[in-house]
Amino acid sequence: MRIYPLFYPQNMDQIPLPPQGDNARFGYCLDLVNSFGAEPRCAYCGLWMGEPYEHFLLMTMDHIIPKVLVVRKRSGSGPWAETEQLRRFVMSAINCVICCSECNGYHLHTKPTMEQIHTPPQTLDEFMQLRDAVFLKKRERALYRHRQDRDRWKRNWRT
Numbered sequence: 001m002r003i004y005p006l007f008y009p010q011n012m013d014q015i016p017l018p019p020q021g022d023n024a025r026f027g028y029c030l031d032l033v034n035s036f037g038a039e040p041r042c043a044y045c046g047l048w049m050g051e052p053y054e055h056f057l058l059m060t061m062d063h064i065i066p067k068v069l070v071v072r073k074r075s076g077s078g079p080w081a082e083t084e085q086l087r088r089f090v091m092s093a094i095n096c097v098i099c100c101s102e103c104n105g106y107h108l109h110t111k112p113t114m115e116q117i118h119t120p121p122q123t124l125d126e127f128m129q130l131r132d133a134v135f136l137k138k139r140e141r142a143l144y145r146h147r148q149d150r151d152r153w154k155r156n157w158r159t
């Protein structure tokens with residue numbers, strides 16, 4: 001089963017580079033649009049961020065399998081870092097989606113609970129299966145959080 005908007009390479013030759021750029025909106029996200037035909041739409045909640053400008057400001061990029069597994073700011077490397085292939089998969093565009101800053105923020109709280117991440121995938125197929133499973137879990141979590149926040153908004157902000 002293929003999940004839009006995820007990219008499905010057939011073999012190792014099709015593993016793309018990490019998204020290019022030094023900035024989300026004018027770099028990585030634009031590269032995902034130009035190189036992979038991604039839409040400027042949140043992969044989790046569906047928010048269109050191509051316009052208006054105020055929506056565009058919310059555009060970020062998410063590594064579906066968290067990149068802390070291979071790169072850490074302080075110690076330099078995460079638990080999967082010793083495997084060059086895993087590092088390549090995690091940093092590649094196959095593991096990246098455009099998403100809104102709100103959905104990206106929700107995921108900060110779900111990352112430590114992903115028990116699947118403790119078993120590193122050995123092959124491209126295993127990586128893709130894990131990526132898809134984590135993506136679906138993140139999307140479910142983001143939609144749940146949006147429903148909660150929308151209810152609170154209706155109760156507290158609308159007259």
Ligand SMILES: [Zn+2]
Nearest residue numbers: 042045100103
């Ligand atoms: Zn979103």
